[in-house]
Amino acid sequence: MQFLVTMTTQVPEGVTDSEVDEVRGREAAHSRELAAAGQLLRLWRPPLQPGEWRTFGLFEAKDAQQLEEVLSSMPLRIWRHDDVMPLEPHPNDPSSPTPLDAGATEYFTIFNLTIPEGTPPELVDEKAAGEATSTRRLAAEGKLVRLWKRADGPTLGLWQADSPEEMTTILKSLPLADWLETDTIPLTVHPSDPAHTAA
Incomplete structure (x- = not known):
């Protein structure tokens, strides 16, 4: 089972920079261990306000209890609050991993589908089939x-595009676009992301 975890860190007053660096160093090392074990799949940084310290993490675990054991093992957990979002398979999820494009920006999209009242079932089926294609x-x-x-x-969708304008064009091209309320979150590379670090 996969989980998207929003990890928000708040370092207490009085903690020195050297202490922060030491914990972050251990966090990076432990993240590599979790990635090697197949428990940490990806890490991203969302847009941040000044002073914010927040990370998105994609984790694999058999259940919520095992995930909590993984999260509790991470050194930064002493200063961190985790919000966990369980994820389920989507029928339109690509059957094979899409290679990452080093020059592109990744984006999360959150789609809320609202089918207009009175829409014929045949039209719903037609648009759903077009969406899959x-x-x-x-x-x-x-x-x-x-x-x-x-x-x-x-x-929840994970995409990559060369620009915000291309991402907008992609989303507008979806057959269900007129029925979707979409929140788009640009992502930046996290230095400990398993997809961008050597094993």
Whole structure:
């Protein structure tokens, strides 16, 4: 089972820079161990306000209890609050991993689907089939990386695009676009991301 974890760190007053550096060093080393064990899959940095220290992490665990054991083992947990989002397989998730493009920016999208009242079922089926075809094409083009269903209803997507304008164009091209409320989050590379660090 996969989980998206929002990890927010707040260092207490009085902690020295050298203490912070020491804990961060141990965190980076332990992240490599978790990645080697297949428990930490990805790390990203979302847009941050001044003074914020926040990371998105994609983890693999058999259940919430095992995930908590993993999160508790991370050195930064002493100063950190974790918000856990369980993820479920999505039928349109690419069947094989989409290679990362080093020159592109990754984005999370959160899709909330609202079907207009009175829409004929045939039209719903037609748009859903078109959406499946479109996502397969976008995965083949290297734009769609992953899709998950969230337990609370929305769909979570991971994409890569060369610019915000391209990302907007991609989202507008989706057959369900007119029925989707979409939140788009640009991501930046985390120095301990397993996809960008050597084993």
